[in-house]
Amino acid sequence: MSERGRDAGEVSRNMADAPVEAAEWGLVRPYGDDTGDGRLQVSFTLPIPSDARADAAARDLARQMRIERPIVVHRKALGPDFTFFIVYGSVDAAVDLDALEVEERPFPILDHREVDRRVTAALGRPAVVVGASLGTDAHTVGLDAILSVKGWAGDKGLESYRAFRVVNLRSQVRPGDLVDRALEEGADAVLVSQTVTQRDAHLHHLRELAAEVAGRGVSERFLLIAGGPRLNPAMAEELGYDRIFGKETTPAGVASYLAWALSRGREAT
Ligand code: B12
Numbered sequence: 001m002s003e004r005g006r007d008a009g010e011v012s013r014n015m016a017d018a019p020v021e022a023a024e025w026g027l028v029r030p031y032g033d034d035t036g037d038g039r040l041q042v043s044f045t046l047p048i049p050s051d052a053r054a055d056a057a058a059r060d061l062a063r064q065m066r067i068e069r070p071i072v073v074h075r076k077a078l079g080p081d082f083t084f085f086i087v088y089g090s091v092d093a094a095v096d097l098d099a100l101e102v103e104e105r106p107f108p109i110l111d112h113r114e115v116d117r118r119v120t121a122a123l124g125r126p127a128v129v130v131g132a133s134l135g136t137d138a139h140t141v142g143l144d145a146i147l148s149v150k151g152w153a154g155d156k157g158l159e160s161y162r163a164f165r166v167v168n169l170r171s172q173v174r175p176g177d178l179v180d181r182a183l184e185e186g187a188d189a190v191l192v193s194q195t196v197t198q199r200d201a202h203l204h205h206l207r208e209l210a211a212e213v214a215g216r217g218v219s220e221r222f223l224l225i226a227g228g229p230r231l232n233p234a235m236a237e238e239l240g241y242d243r244i245f246g247k248e249t250t251p252a253g254v255a256s257y258l259a260w261a262l263s264r265g266r267e268a269t
Contacts, residue, residue, distance in 0.1 A: 129164050
């Protein structure tokens with residue numbers, strides 16, 4: 001229930017009322033042809049051949065998802081036994097923007113010079129950052145985007161800061177080996193990347209590392225940070241991490257977080 005005392009569930013089932021209610025109540029619905037008409041498209045794959053029955057199956061699934069008047073606008077065979085669909089339709093669900101809880105970023109985005117100044121003031125030396133792509137995951141591009149000088153989208157990575165000494169262990173690193181190396185290097189922060197989410201492999205690997213760190217009693221020695229395209233920052237506490245970064249993370253965002261987190265409780269400014 002929002003502060004305005006209205007619940008998105010109270011919205012009329014009559015789609016013709018939707019734009020009016022949206023305007024009056026501050027609710028938003030998907031936009032297709034007109035504001036608030038609730039039109040959207042969804043995509044999915046079904047394990048069936050691409051034929052007329054497949055269209056009917058996709059529409060039926062969409063109706064069960066409360067998508068009204070579903071139309072299959074794209075159907076493509078993925079081999080003989082699977083079919084990919086894009087279905088267009090409309091929903092009467094609405095979002096009450098006032099009722100949403102969104103975490104504000106607790107740290108400011110700093111420029112290079114300020115990151116260098118704060119980390120050096122806090123530690124009296126460069127911070128040691130040890131990074132790896134964990135477990136069976138062979139993807140390194142995301143990790144390199146954050147760590148290497150070349151960075152991401154014109155934003156240089158942590159190696160370009162005076163404030164950080166970066167040790168990049170690359171991919172398929174076992175949790176135990178990562179913790180060994182982090183301790184050997186005197187890491188202030190351990191940064192791990194997870195890209196593959198099949199069968200929740202990413203969660204499994206992240207939990208394994210968190211358990212290894214906790215099991216060895218070294219949780220206080222370094223910050224534990226994870227990143228990847230399908231990770232949600234809200235999962236940090238549940239997974240036992242200090243911070244989690246999602247898709248489109250910038251190196252500056254990570255550097256700023258490190259400057260903030262490493263100087264908390266110390267004379268940094
Ligand atoms: C390149 C690539 C590969 C390359 C990787 C090469 C390399 N050295 O990294 C190769 C060919 C090896 C590969 C292999 C596989 N891949 Co691949 N791959 C991709 C691809 C095309 C691009 C990924 C990428 O580089 N993105 C660019 C980077 C910059 O983006 P990013 O990873 O999201 O990183 C950003 C953020 O997420 C964040 N971030 C990421 N890591 C970290 C870490 C920290 C600490 C922080 C702070 C932030 C952070 O910051 C980055 C910058 O913003 C994607 C599809 C796609 N278009 O995304 C598939 C994809 C990731 N791969 C996929 C799959 C399935 C595989 C394979 C399993 C295929 C197979 N059957 O063999 C294997 C996996 C092997 C393994 N054991 O891991 C799937 C994953 C599906 C899933 N969610 O599980 C994808 C999505 C393709 C698909 N649509 O199916 N892959």
